[in-house]
Amino acid sequence: MSQAKKKEKKIKCVVWDLDHTLWNGVLLEDRNVQLREGLLEIIKELDNRGILQSIASKNEHNTTMAKLEEFGIAEYFLYPHINWNSKSSSIKNIVTSLNIGMDTIAFVDDQPFEREEVSFELPDVFCWDAADVHAMLDLPEMTPTFITEDSKKRRHMYMSDIERQKVEEEFTGPQEEFLASLEMVLKISKVGSDDLQRAEELTVRTNQLNTTGYTYSYEELDALRQSDQHKLMIVELQDKYGEYGKIGLVLIECGEQDWKIKLLLMSCRVMSRGVGSILMNHILQLAHQHNVRLLAEFVKTDRNRMMYVSYKFAGFKEVEENGDHVLFEADLSRVQPFPDYVKVHVLD
Structure with missing residues (x-):
């Protein structure tokens, strides 16, 4: 029996950006932004798989939370960080709150600069381009062996x-x-x-x-x-x-x-x-x-x-x-x- 197998790294939490990532457009420019097509299904499926979700977004907190409530998805995001701080600092705080490893975090953002900032400060974080988000559910890192x-x-x-x-x-x-x-x-x-x-x-x-x-x-x-x-x-x-x-x-x-x-x-x-x-x-x-x-x-x-x-x-x-x-x-x-x-x- 092989007991000392190397652990397969699985994502435990997906941290989302919002503007041009979770929804189309910029909330502070247009209060009528709409969720991107298929994103609600992805959020629900990640939740069903036991993968936690949070937010790291540069936005105005109250306005943003109101929009998430309007979409009926605010409850899916634990310890959301909606402020003007760096994305890496927000992710650090989320990881501390959830008490999980940095190497079990995936960060989704449409901006190359934001992904590069996170990759530089937090090299263990798995960064994912929001343009490719519809392929995310097929990644082995996002696919538990069993859904218990x-x-x-x-x-x-x-x-x-x-x-x-x-x-x-x-x-x-x-x-x-x-x-x-x-x-x-x-x-x-x-x-x-x-x-x-x-x-x-x-x-x-x-x-x-x-x-x-x-x-x-x-x-x-x-x-x-x-x-x-x-x-x-x-x-x-x-x-x-x-x-x-x-x-x-x-x-x-x-x-x-x-x-x-x-x-x-x-x-x-x-x-x-x-x-x-x-x-x-x-x-x-x-x-x-x-x-x-x-x-x-x-x-x-x-x-x-x-x-x-x-x-x-x-x-x-x-x-x-x-x-x-x-x-x-x-x-x-x-x-x-x-x-x-x-x-x-x-x-x-």
Whole structure:
């Protein structure tokens, strides 16, 4: 089985210019601009595929938002930046707000100067000429292997996140009190046949909170979930604001004496919810119950240091190091009960 496959870069967010790109004409010169033919269908199809969308436009904010509302498409764009700043600075802010990688952004603009400015400042961004926008849906970067239920709901889940963030910013008590106020329910279960598409999607899409970066195909995951030598678990989270969806995946290779965590990943949207610690503690509990030594593989990248810190914080110690590859061993005396601020359901 090829576990260390190179990730195929997929676009997670399309950032649109507006004048002569999303619509014909210049809004400040003509308030009666019209959407370009076929653009509404492209916007809706990107949304259906789970590809987020935003705006980087040099325009007057209120007038522009009113026009987007008039077209009935304002809700499709998360964290729109409509101002007179450079397009690259707007894209930086969008990436920070969405907490995704710069190399997962596509920028669509009709002006060569704007695309060149972005390419120079942000070389990882995929720039696309608005004249060729109708071919965009056929690009492999825009074509997920599967369109899952989580994909279809991705924008709505991010919109719930925006609501949570507003509440969190206004909350003045301790962090644990805020987390308790969310009424979170975490479910950890074996991967079933209905989970396989989302499980594959998670291995491909998740970069930051990913311990190894290994990707697995649908077929490989199906074999692993049925293997007596492996445990394959998926994690779901919800709270009073709605669903986060299936946001975590764990693969453990189970020997008689030793268990080894081959993959542990989580969506960046749950970074501040304590899910990583809960999940690691569940694995520690399982290993303790089975009286086995617990090891964990880790492959260093330029983006997953948070997971390295998470292992260290959970009491894992480095026992081997070979370049970017690290082997950790857990201290099973560090097993803790689950925190009170979340209800955890473990389903066998």
